[in-house]
Amino acid sequence: MTADVTSIDTLVVGAGQAGVAMSEHLGRQGVPHLVLERARIAERWRTGRWDSLVANGPVWHDRFPGLEFDDLDPDAFASKERVAAYFEAYATKFNAPIRTGVEVRRVERAPGRPGFMVETSEGVIEVNRVVVATGAFQRPLIPPIIPKDATLTQIHSADYRNPRELPDGAVLVVGAGSSGVQIADELQRAGKTVYLSVGPHDRPPRAYRHRDYCWWLGVLGEWDKEVATPGREHVTIAVSGARGGHTVDFRALAQQGITLVGLTKSFERGVIAFEADLADNLARGDENYLAVLDAADDYIARNGLDLPEEPEARRMLPDPDCVIHPILELDLAQAGVTTIIWATGYLADYSWLKVNAFSANGKPQHQRGVSSEPGIYFLGLPWLSRRGSSFIWGVWHDARHIADHIAIQRNYLSYRDASQRHANDCRTQGSDGAQPDSRHLADLFD
DSSP states (O other): OTTSOSEEEEEEEOOSHHHHHHHHHHHHTTOOEEEEESSSTTHHHHHSSOTTOBOSSOTTTSSOTTOOOTTSOTTOOOBHHHHHHHHHHHHHHTTOOEEESOOEEEEEEOTTSSSEEEEETTEEEEEEEEEEOSOSOOEEOOOTTSOOBTTBEEEEGGGOOOGGGSOSSEEEEEOOSHHHHHHHHHHHHTTOOEEEEOOSOBOOOSEETTEEHHHHHHHTTOTTOSSOOTTOTTOOBOOBOGGGOBOOOHHHHHHHTOEEEOOEEEEETTEEEEOSOHHHHHHHHHHHHHHHHHHHHHHHHHHTOOOOOOGGGGOOOOOOHHHHSOOOEEEHHHHTEEEEEEOOOEEOOOTTEESSOBOTTSOBOEETTEESSTTEEEOSOTTSSSGGGGSHHHHHHHHHHHHHHHHHHHHHHTBOOHHHHHHHHHHHHHHHOOOOOOOOGGGGBO
8 A cells, every 4th residue: 555655645544424525525625635444435334234224314315415326216215235335436436545455553643743654554654634534433332231141142233234143032122223223123023022122212203294304304404503402412313214214113113013121221140120211211202203293394384385284193102011011120031032232332442543632531622523633633423513414415514624624724834935935936037037927815825
């Protein structure tokens, strides 16, 4: 990799959706750059998801502005393989300078000069700027509740692929966000006995009055909210594009055969305990669901839109027995549970980034991706600039802002004062005898 590149103005770490978007905007700004990816383009979409996963937003929405999914219906939900192919095609479209199979192992300030030294699996590169486009989901999080036991399979949702790979027996899925709900549903449909641990969550409608939830978030201004409601920065959202897209309904999942339990609390002597909060969690999810419907109805009335009413969307199924008489303890052996799937999110891992860009709790310090360490940028993080920042279309817009910032900084650094301009003019005049041309202000930024 470094046989022909030992220095570059800007290095982008990661070639997922964030890295590909960043490369496009840097190229448009004329910024010399290189994107390094330790595996393949969009690798997380390829191997960090289960086999049947589809995007949670329709393809008319979950894409970059410069390329559509021409082979799919606009309202379809793309498979993970199709999403990965999309990013490959996008990178090819503008000939992104991406090097795959190269791992960035360490970034630190260059001693005695501007910029950074970047240690990779194929050598060291000197760079002026680094864009960290690895996202916020590097290390799967499994809470230390249940000790490792040879008789019990424990995996994170990132390592789940399909029902056939699991051992015989029942499954407890912990976490009822988009991943946990879809995995639990798939397992039950495959004939597994499934318990689903449901914590606090938002449960938006997949679609309402002929418009997808992504559309409602747009027209209601929710995608562009710059600050999360205090205490709700990381609320779990249960939404699904599976089987053509549908609204997640926990009561319907219970009627289907999944046993719902509350938030997973503790484990002792083979018995796992759950909080007595299942009914409350479902009720708060219902409140979120109905609030979206109310906001949509108000928007339609206020703007006089001709969208058909949908009264059936407000009809709720009765509480199932597992909600009325909640299970507070489960003896895993007696219940036949042989597998636990932890759909409990991820942690960021910036151990390779040895710069002063983090707060005391290890979180990146930045303003719209421009970090507290000059020359370091972050892209693809939740709420980087707005609610939509970690989504496909949102990361593209954040990348444009960061590219603009980099271009402006390069212009400042290329400024030449009067003495430098005079010396350059003298050299120019001396070389060909011509008088220097008059210069505009913009010419001071070579």
